Amino acid sequence: MAEKMIRVVGLEAHYGLGHALQELNLHVGRECVAVMGRNGVGKTSLARALMGLDPPQASGSVELLGQQVLGWSPHRIARLGVGYVPQGRRLFPSLSVDEHLQLNTRKGPAGQQWTTSRVFELFPSLGRRRRAYGDQISGGERSMLAIGRALVTNPGCLILDEPTEGLAPAVVEDVALSLKALSREGVAVLLIEQNVKAAVLAADRAYFMAEGRIVHETADGESMSDEAILGRYLGVSV
Amino acid sequence: MNTFYFLTLNGLTMAALLFIMASGLTLAFGLMRVVNLAHGAFYLLGGYIGVQVIRDTGSLTLGILAGGLAALAGGLLMERFLLQRVRGMDLSEALLTIAVGLIIADALLVVYGGQPVSLPLPRELRAPVDLGVMMYPYFRVLIMVFAVLLGIALWLVMTYTRIGAAIRAGVDDRETAMAQGINVPLLFGGVFAVASFLAGIAGVVGTSYMSLTQGLDVRVLMLSLVVIIIGGMGSLKGAAVGALITGMVSSFATGYLPQFALFFLFLPMTLILVFRPQGLFGRTA
Numbered sequence: 001m002a003e004k005m006i007r008v009v010g011l012e013a014h015y016g017l018g019h020a021l022q023e024l025n026l027h028v029g030r031e032c033v034a035v036m037g038r039n040g041v042g043k044t045s046l047a048r049a050l051m052g053l054d055p056p057q058a059s060g061s062v063e064l065l066g067q068q069v070l071g072w073s074p075h076r077i078a079r080l081g082v083g084y085v086p087q088g089r090r091l092f093p094s095l096s097v098d099e100h101l102q103l104n105t106r107k108g109p110a111g112q113q114w115t116t117s118r119v120f121e122l123f124p125s126l127g128r129r130r131r132a133y134g135d136q137i138s139g140g141e142r143s144m145l146a147i148g149r150a151l152v153t154n155p156g157c158l159i160l161d162e163p164t165e166g167l168a169p170a171v172v173e174d175v176a177l178s179l180k181a182l183s184r185e186g187v188a189v190l191l192i193e194q195n196v197k198a199a200v201l202a203a204d205r206a207y208f209m210a211e212g213r214i215v216h217e218t219a220d221g222e223s224m225s226d227e228a229i230l231g232r233y234l235g236v237s238v
Numbered sequence: 239m240n241t242f243y244f245l246t247l248n249g250l251t252m253a254a255l256l257f258i259m260a261s262g263l264t265l266a267f268g269l270m271r272v273v274n275l276a277h278g279a280f281y282l283l284g285g286y287i288g289v290q291v292i293r294d295t296g297s298l299t300l301g302i303l304a305g306g307l308a309a310l311a312g313g314l315l316m317e318r319f320l321l322q323r324v325r326g327m328d329l330s331e332a333l334l335t336i337a338v339g340l341i342i343a344d345a346l347l348v349v350y351g352g353q354p355v356s357l358p359l360p361r362e363l364r365a366p367v368d369l370g371v372m373m374y375p376y377f378r379v380l381i382m383v384f385a386v387l388l389g390i391a392l393w394l395v396m397t398y399t400r401i402g403a404a405i406r407a408g409v410d411d412r413e414t415a416m417a418q419g420i421n422v423p424l425l426f427g428g429v430f431a432v433a434s435f436l437a438g439i440a441g442v443v444g445t446s447y448m449s450l451t452q453g454l455d456v457r458v459l460m461l462s463l464v465v466i467i468i469g470g471m472g473s474l475k476g477a478a479v480g481a482l483i484t485g486m487v488s489s490f491a492t493g494y495l496p497q498f499a500l501f502f503l504f505l506p507m508t509l510i511l512v513f514r515p516q517g518l519f520g521r522t523a
Contacts, residue, residue: 051417078419090414093521094406103403104418134410153419 003029004063005157005188006050011060013049020045022212024060028157028190032183034199034224035192036234037209043192044087045212047161050190051084052077065109065156081109083155085163087192089146091134097141098130100149109156110187119148122178139166147175157188164198176201196234200225208233243371245493246486251378251447253485254385258440259458260465260477261392262433268409268472269426272331276316276339277437278459280309283342284438285450286350292358292442305442306435312342313434317427325423343455354449357442377446384443388436392474405429409472410521461488464507470520479518 006028013021020042026035037043049058052074062070069077078084092100101116120127123144129137137145143163150158160179164172172195179202183189193199199206206224208216216233218224259281267273274280288305292298316338324330359377366373396402407415408422416422440458441450448454465484469476483506491502510517 053413053417073423074413074416075419075421078417084417086414086417090411092407092410092414094410095403099403103400103407103420106419149418 005029005065006159006190007061007063008050009061009063011046011049011058011062013045013058015045015054020212021049021058024212024214026207026214026217028188030183030186030188031204032180032189032191032202034203034206035190035209036194036196036199036206036224038234039194041209042212043209044161046209047084047087047159047190047192050077050159051082078153081153081156083150083153083158085146085150085158085160087161087165089142091142091145091149093133093135096131096133097126097137097145100134100145101152104149105152106154108154110154110185112154113185114151114154116152119151122151123148140168140171143167143171143175147178151182155187157190158182159190159192161192162194163191164193164195169197172198173201196225196230240372241493244374245489247369247372247374247378248493249486249489250382250482251485252488253481254382255440255444255447255458256461256465256485257385257478257481258388258436258443259462260469260481261388261474262429262436263462264466264469264471264473264477265405265409266426266429266433267466269405269412269422269429270325271328271412272321272426273335273463273466274313274430274433275332275335275459276312276342277335277433277462278455278457279339279342279346280312280434280437281441281444281458282346282450282455283312284309284441285445285454286346286355286441288438288442289355289357289445289450290350298360298363302439302442306438309438309441310431310435313431313437314427317430321430322423339455339459343452347452350450352452354451355445356449357445359446375446377443381443381446389474389478396474401425401428461503464503467507467517468510470517472521473517473519476517476519 004027008024008026011021011024024046035043035046048054050062050064052069052072058070060070061068064077064082065080067080069080095103098116101119105116126141126144126148129141147160147163164175167175176198179189179191191199191202203224205218207214208229210233216229259277263274263277284305287308288301291304292301320334320338321331324334363377365376367376367379396405404415404420404425408420408425412422461484465477465480468483469480484503487502487506488499491499495502
């Protein structure tokens, strides 16, 4: 786990008057790491800051795949080999399922192993909707397509912002397990997640956020489904 | 009945010119939410340069190309050296394009004077052809054919090519397109250049229909904006339908009720703005 594919040090970000991220440190190697926290603690701000979206006044250090990317344009970060599944999927209504995948298919840090047909193997129901447009498919299919669209870029690291939101439990499990499998293939997966079950299934370890900071990091051997931790940082009981 | 056919054909000619003007403009508008208010000045620039080249060389084809290239150069320079510096500041962008438009139009006034200029067309293109219902100038028929072919070509590019898909993605959701690795600013530069080229071409061929005069830049710009607002920003289909509506209304209103021409021209736009602000074929952001 020595190699750090995602390395964030002292990241501070302001949006308008709000202070979204403070002194934030985290790192991800070739593993799947979850970021958990309640609504509004800055999880999405973190994902957006990593992708260079609406560049806030950010300072600190964001290293993705060995490059210092703070201040880079989002398309340059994506082309570096960073896959991104935005919150709310953000599919293109004017593009068909096929077009979403074809437009993004490229050789990336992960080589060329992810293709349109492999995405359809992973998500068979998506394969049956190839000609449907981005706004004509079901919620589950939207998540699958948003993930598939990131996979065909053959990313070296993958940032997912609540990919399982609104999915049926069985599908949540599929998605979680495929993310875990992906990290075993050497992709760094940063999974921002509210769904504890998905996070536990997919992730090797977890960070917990509150008020724009990382407030807890699971130690070696510490379970992220530990009731005390979940109760304290998420306010849930399992 | 003859008047009716004549106004219909004039409406179609106007629609063809407006489609050539608006098709590129609407895609550029959709991509970066920047509306180029110098687009009318590019029309004028293309027109004057094109007429000059036709007079000097006697070649209509060269003149049309020269007019397109002059506007293309103007568009490229403006996008590279001016627009990029104020990117993301909506008001500055709009004001900048107005300023460039005024400067170009005034420069043209200095160089070419204020006398109306018409297109020196060879006799065989000026001659009317029999369209079955009536005789109509051959060159105007060619303009309509060109607009239709342009529409088909643009539609094929938008539907079947990777660049077309990238443009559609960028129009749908610029931010997400960028986060998926699409270089939207570069794409915008390309579309902007093509749109300028088309405005220049429209300026040359349109001069066979409307003489080049001061103030024409503002008139064609306004009509193009009406087309885009009716059709919906970023929609090619919208530009086609918007151009047809605007061209027909403009022709018939001018023919039958000239004192209400502007009223009828802006009425559909106003209704659309109130009841369907995204336009007939636009998507809600």
